[in-house]
Structure formats: structure tokens, C-alpha cells
Amino acid sequence: MHNGKNERVNQTLVAKLRCKVNSTTKTPWTKLLEQVPYEYNNSPHDVTGFPPAYLMFGTLPYDSSLPNQVKLNYPPIQQARQIAVNRTIKHHKINKQRYDKHYVDAKFKVGDLVLYQNFSYPNSSKLQSPYNGPFKVVRKLSNVTYDIDKPNQYTGKLTDIIHSTRLKPFHSKSNFQLC
Numbered sequence: 001m002h003n004g005k006n007e008r009v010n011q012t013l014v015a016k017l018r019c020k021v022n023s024t025t026k027t028p029w030t031k032l033l034e035q036v037p038y039e040y041n042n043s044p045h046d047v048t049g050f051p052p053a054y055l056m057f058g059t060l061p062y063d064s065s066l067p068n069q070v071k072l073n074y075p076p077i078q079q080a081r082q083i084a085v086n087r088t089i090k091h092h093k094i095n096k097q098r099y100d101k102h103y104v105d106a107k108f109k110v111g112d113l114v115l116y117q118n119f120s121y122p123n124s125s126k127l128q129s130p131y132n133g134p135f136k137v138v139r140k141l142s143n144v145t146y147d148i149d150k151p152n153q154y155t156g157k158l159t160d161i162i163h164s165t166r167l168k169p170f171h172s173k174s175n176f177q178l179c
Helices: 004-021 035-041 052-057 077-102
Strands: 113-117 131-140 145-148 160-163 167-169
Touching: 004 035, 035 052, 052 077, 113 145
Parallel strands: none
Antiparallel strands: 113 131, 113 167, 131 145, 145 160
16 A cells, blocks of 8 residues: 555655756755755645645744745644645645546446556557457456456466556447448
């Protein structure tokens, strides 16, 4: 099981580190390992409006390399935390609406034939089919996960557990009629 929040923070830190390493100064990444998380923790975030360090400790460390940080007047810590929670909830609702607008709730039954969406890496598989299959649904594990008869190359099992967003119904060519 993965922790999505940690993975998201790591993704952001790696992106910031990549930008700094590839900037015109070409600083080695080992020299930036303290600076990048420090800047992340002391910069206001888009969703909450507050730096994580302020929400955690109620204050920001003084540092002249972060312009205007000390001059900002944040509300008292308890009030700031409540504002951050409310903004986060609002942002989650917006993201859910955006996701639900494009999500198709596919319901598969045991025995149904499905196609499995391939992972595609940029510029590596332009001509590769976006789906593999068909595969048979072996069992339904939850409303959104299915065990299909696709061998798992990592575990060696004969079936693989797949989220419904990576599956679509298979329609054989014999079902299609050309006019």
C-alpha cells in the first residue's frame, strides 16, 4: 500500500530539484537537498494559502533568502489550520467534480471479456495498441477492482488485479455490421 500524500510531496520535491539542477547555475543536486525542502516548507501552497511550516509550528523561520515571508501577516495558528482544512475540502470537491465529469462507471460481471489499458511512456509506443486483450473477468473484488486472467509479470500469478478505469468492455468483430 502506498501513501499518496507522501508520493505527491516527493513528486513536487523532485520536480523542484530537477528545475534547480537544470537551471543556468547547474548546481549539483547534492548541494540542493536541504534548500529544496526548506523552500517547499516555507512557501505558501496554492490550496491552503499557507506554508506547511506555519501550519505545523505556528511560525516561520526568519531567512532573508525568502523575500516577503516575514512581512506576511498570517492569522493565529488555530484559525489558519481551520482555513487550510476548509480550503482543502473545497479543493477536493472541485477535483472530484472534474474527475466525475469524465469517469465512466463500468460494471463488469464474472466471465465478461475486457480490454486492459497499456501504460504508455512518452515517445516509446506511438504505434502500440492502447489496449491488450481480451481478458476474462475472474472475480469482482470491489465496485472498482477486478481480478482478470492476465498473468502478472511481477508476482508470477496467473491473474492480475486491475482498477476499472484501466478496463473497457471487449466487443468482438463479429458483433459489428458494416452498412
